[in-house]
Amino acid sequence: MIAEKAPKQMQEEVKAEEKIVYRAEQLNLWYGEDQALKNIDMDIQENEVTAIIGPSGCGKSTYIKTLNRMTEMIPIVRTSGRVYYRNENIFDKKYKVEELRTKVGMVFQKPNPFPKSIYENVVYGPKIHGIKDKKLLDEIVERSLKGAALWDEVKDRLKENAFGLSGGQQQRLCIARCLAVEPDVILMDEPTSALDPISTLKIEELVQELKENYSIVIVTHNMQQAGRISDKTAFFLNGEVVEYDNTDTMFSSPQDKRTEDYISGRFG
Ligand SMILES: Nc1ncnc2c1ncn2[C@@H]1O[C@H](COP(=O)(O)OP(=O)(O)OP(=O)(O)O)[C@@H](O)[C@H]1O
Numbered sequence: 045m046i047a048e049k050a051p052k053q054m055q056e057e058v059k060a061e062e063k064i065v066y067r068a069e070q071l072n073l074w075y076g077e078d079q080a081l082k083n084i085d086m087d088i089q090e091n092e093v094t095a096i097i098g099p100s101g102c103g104k105s106t107y108i109k110t111l112n113r114m115t116e117m118i119p120i121v122r123t124s125g126r127v128y129y130r131n132e133n134i135f136d137k138k139y140k141v142e143e144l145r146t147k148v149g150m151v152f153q154k155p156n157p158f159p160k161s162i163y164e165n166v167v168y169g170p171k172i173h174g175i176k177d178k179k180l181l182d183e184i185v186e187r188s189l190k191g192a193a194l195w196d197e198v199k200d201r202l203k204e205n206a207f208g209l210s211g212g213q214q215q216r217l218c219i220a221r222c223l224a225v226e227p228d229v230i231l232m233d234e235p236t237s238a239l240d241p242i243s244t245l246k247i248e249e250l251v252q253e254l255k256e257n258y259s260i261v262i263v264t265h266n267m268q269q270a271g272r273i274s275d276k277t278a279f280f281l282n283g284e285v286v287e288y289d290n291t292d293t294m295f296s297s298p299q300d301k302r303t304e305d306y307i308s309g310r311f312g
Pocket of ligand 1: 098
């Protein structure tokens with residue numbers, strides 16, 4: 045006889061499911077003959093910071109680029125398995141990639157503002173989405189720049205070219221550009237690797253604040269950074285997820301010898 049689940053238990057399970065932003069099931073990815081992701085099964089939880097760590101070439105960037113279907117732009121890429129975003133398989137033929145891109149923002153290793161004014165950088169996305177009202181655009185600019193902890197530094201120079209900002213400011217501008225379209229998830233691919241320690245600290249503090257309203261996946265080479273800012277950490281090696289756990293647990297008592305070796309600096 046199958047034991048029936050108590051209603052409370054069922055409700056809790058439904059709640060837990062609702063909090064899953066991404067679910068990868070048996071995700072595989074090949075660049076031509078070379079397999080870069082192997083049987084990835086991994087959930088990303090809402091309002092958490094999930095760090096992806098691992099040595100160079102282990103598939104970290106490939107994994108997060110798969111989450112917003114950026115890898116499919118590369119002709120030799122082939123994938124199998126499923127990636128669910130909010131319960132919908134993003135590999136499904138009917139799935140609209142444009143919709144995914146409005147929900148999922150991406151910040152890259154090197155700040156990549158457009159060669160336009162600070163203001164125009166922030167309103168770029170909202171304008172594409174058809175927002176023309178100047179007052180509304182002004183509000184979006186202020187809210188997004190505040191959200192990216194940049195407003196006070198640039199509020200008097202919004203018409204200046206974004207290239208006049210420091211690297212750290214440019215990266216926060218790229219985050220503001222993301223926030224302007226009110227995403228659900230922010231994917232960050234080594235967002236601080238090109239920045240000085242003070243700018244890095246500012247971005248780390250910002251990530252902590254942003255998780256109140258967004259779900260964040262961050263690739264980092266810096267294990268101290270993963271330890272400081274993430275709730276969960278996934279350790280990738282040769283395209284596989286070796287270990288995925290609460291960051292505190294992972295760093296204090298890793299289950300797999302390879303994780304232990306990596307986080308204690310024995311390789312990578
Ligand atoms: N466009 C591409 N074409 C062919 N192979 C690729 C391509 N991009 C990545 N790869 C290969 O896929 C594997 C995983 O690369 P990926 O960039 O995802 O790793 P990573 O862990 O992010 O590395 P890093 O920390 O150095 O950025 C590597 O072997 C890499 O050479």
